[in-house]
Amino acid sequence: MKALETDQPKTIIDIARLAGVSKSTVSRVLNNKGYVSEKSREKVLTVVESTGFMLNEAAKTLKTQKQDTIAVIIPRIESQSVSKMVQGINNALVGTNTNIVLGITNLDREKELYYLQYFSQQAVQGIIFMARTISKDHEAIIHKSQVPIIVLAQKTTITSSVSFDEVGAAKQVAQAMMNKHTTVGYVGVSTDDYAIGIERLAGVQAVAKEYGQEVVLELGGFKSQDGYEATKRLFARKPHLTAIIAATDSIAIGVITYLRERNITIGSDVAVAGFGDSQFAQLLQPQLASVYYPYVDAGEQAVKTLLAKNEQHHVLATQFITRASCE
Amino acid sequence: MKALETDQPKTIIDIARLAGVSKSTVSRVLNNKGYVSEKSREKVLTVVESTGFMLNEAAKTLKTQKQDTIAVIIPRIESQSVSKMVQGINNALVGTNTNIVLGITNLDREKELYYLQYFSQQAVQGIIFMARTISKDHEAIIHKSQVPIIVLAQKTTITSSVSFDEVGAAKQVAQAMMNKHTTVGYVGVSTDDYAIGIERLAGVQAVAKEYGQEVVLELGGFKSQDGYEATKRLFARKPHLTAIIAATDSIAIGVITYLRERNITIGSDVAVAGFGDSQFAQLLQPQLASVYYPYVDAGEQAVKTLLAKNEQHHVLATQFITRASCE
DNA sequence: TTGTACGCGTTATCAT
């Protein structure tokens, strides 16, 4: 009496033996490729299901030079905008058996370059790169890459991109403000981030020019605390400001905190607006006016565009939502 | 004159040829394994650096049956608590060249089981499973798994876990409330989520018993809207409620929205508290009392515990932060 | 319709 195979089957060969067929047949069944009789298919499937066997991805990848994986390079994950875009990416991937592998850079430029290079050599389906600024170094890697790369939330001409109409967004806010106010402050961020640091500012300044105004400008970091300090500097320079535009909702929090501390009434004394329409914008009192960004859609669009394989550039529209903080 | 190799080197063999050594030597250099002369090492490194060559992970994985990847199974990513835990996981991984691959289930139980089974057969370093409820099906897969699995944000005895002292957290809130109030409402969630649906409720009820009170209970979903509706039902049953505990901060938003609509003053008329100490808790007016959960720490601890390989159970302490919403 | 045999790029064993 021969001993039964009681161990967990580890390879396609084990399955073949258990089903009484060759491993090619097993492969054909599992990949729905090539001819295989109903009888064989059934035998194989029975064994596979009862054992919970799954193909070894490494071997599969090595053989086919293809991997059902999309690499996503992001600065960090605990950010509402980033996590929404990742959710969008996932939405576009449900039902496809495609995995998401993360490259979190923590804003480290070297890591951006490393991940770009690394993933571009691993035969992934494609790379979604949430860039801040695209340098010549980035460009070189992107050009050499054999796998498609798409830049998300940032404009570029060197490869496909899905971005937001940052300038238009900024113009909407600026117009709303400058229609009612003559001394408008802007709390921006450094130019390390092109979309937020440069484009949003450019939009505000374009409108200012149109209105014959001069914006009072202070730059800082992305944190609320940075917004708080920038606002302090703003008022030190121009005590009679009546409106402040913050480059992000988080920064707007800092602006608001400062104003509250000084007992300046938000809305009537000083109008405030932000970008991103974060979850908390509507929870603040008064509610914070902000520009809605279709982050989830952007993530979905990024996947579609990436898989389309031909270079495409999508600029998504944004929508300014006026609320009590702007009166 | 022989043509130079101008193509991008794709394999270790190309590098070997360019460096004038054998592929074994290249492998030894790239893995810092075995003896290799300074001269050879230098030749290889020069070629590697000038070409940007990187080892093929699929081949490496196939050969070594090991992968520098940690799989993270989560319900969704655009959630403050989840994304913070993922950030914590990443923190613990910086400098290790370990990748994070995501399995987003969208609360689909079948997908949980699929990912568990799938990753447990792919020779990943380990699996971090953000579970809601662990059924017999989950248990079966976890038991058979060859790779270490850790359950995050949920207690279990079947494998390592990192969780929060949910009952303790709930007791802290309940005590704070019942010290001042005699009719306390609780807006909970369904028992599909053990930690939140069952444990938090248990903590509240334990304190109620101690105080000889009866909590007015309403269950619903995780969204603010669910909290809103549950609160409406709560007041329909007990119009003279003076305190409401919400199972999450998001739910608390719904509670607050309802109270505001009814012109009930939060804090003085009805006290409110939540769980999670979300970013917006301090932004609300009045500020929302909530229990701080060390999500980032939990993520970091999960990685450490996972790699420790022996079964460990960590229960992280939480901290109730009283704020104006509780007076 | 099915099975045999080769190779994907790497690591590791074994001579040299």
Add this chain to the structure above:
DNA sequence: ATGATAACGCGTACAA
């Protein structure tokens, strides 16, 4: 110290 060579598990001509 270095170089052949044999696996790792799979997909896929090609042969049968």
